[in-house]
Amino acid sequence: MKRLLPFLLLILAVAASAYGVTRYLNTRTPADQWSWLRREFHLSDTQFARIRALHEAYQPVCADHCSRIMAVQHRLDELEGTTAKNSPAYLAALKEWAELKRECNEATLQHLRRVAREMDPDQGSRYLALMVPRVTQFDHRAPRGVR
Amino acid sequence: MRDFPAYGVLSGMMDSDPNLSRALKNWRHDPPPAPRFNAEVWARIEAARTAPWSAAAIIARGLGIPAQHFRWALPLGASIVLTMAAMLGVGVGVLQTARARTDRMAAAYVQTIDPLQMTAAHRR
Secondary structure, three states: OOOHHHHHHHHHHHHHHHHHHHHHHHHHOOOOHHHHHHHHOOOOHHHHHHHHHHHHHHHHHHHHHHHHHHHHHHHHHHHHHHOOOOOHHHHHHHHHHHHHHHHHHHHHHHHHHHHHHHOOHHHHHHHHHHHHHHHHOOOOOHHHHOO | OOOOHHHHHHHHHHHHOHHHHHHHHHOOOOOOOOOOHHHHHHHHHHHHHHOOOHHHHHHHHHHOOOHHHHHHHHHHHHHHHHHHHHHHHHHHHHHHHHHHHHHHHHHHHHHOOOHHHHHHHHHO
16 A cells, blocks of 8 residues: 555656657647648648639738728727717728628638638538637727727 | 673672582473474465555455466556556647647638738737
8 A cells, every 4th residue: 555655646747747748749840721721621632722722812802801901990090099089080980990890701701611612521611610710709809909 | 701790790600509500501491393383484475475465465355366366467557557647648648739739720820811810910
């Protein structure tokens, strides 16, 4: 019985060491998102090529949204410093911002659905389950408060 | 020898009582041989060999394994338990790393297609 406690401690030490070494070795290997996407959703070469093409085709749309978002946010920043928050100009800018957010969200979700359709059905469902909440649950208001 | 008082006392007693001195010189102790002495010693050795310590003996009895086999079963069991502990540690590490990597990669991927997250990252 006097050997039981040291043995239990040894078990804990072995398990903890194995865990630590595994975490260390696995986090050391860098991975880019594309090779991760390919491996994670078991994409064939054809599927991967189509998804890359969809991504490239979406980039101009995304860039356009980005520039419009930056413009509206810049205008809102200016109006916050110069006019009252109930002024027509500020309220119009806020409305535009809300519209733009909705439009961007819809475009992003549409792109995700298009990408998912290129995958095997079960992988596509898994892809949507993983990605959609990251788009819909992103707190878009947070950046406006961070100055 | 004369410097030691006790020796001096004994020496004095023997000198003073020649009968005692003679009796002590002739006295011999011949204990009778213990019956089954060897058998009992070997029985105790065998008992210690078959039951290495009480906990092992109890477990062996509970598992229905003869104690002399349990002597080998115990280190083997300990090795198996340690191997399983190592495998458990590796398994949990692999699962947690995979989950963390999935989170990180999915977040990075979404940031390349969601203009709102792109601009938010830019503003931060």
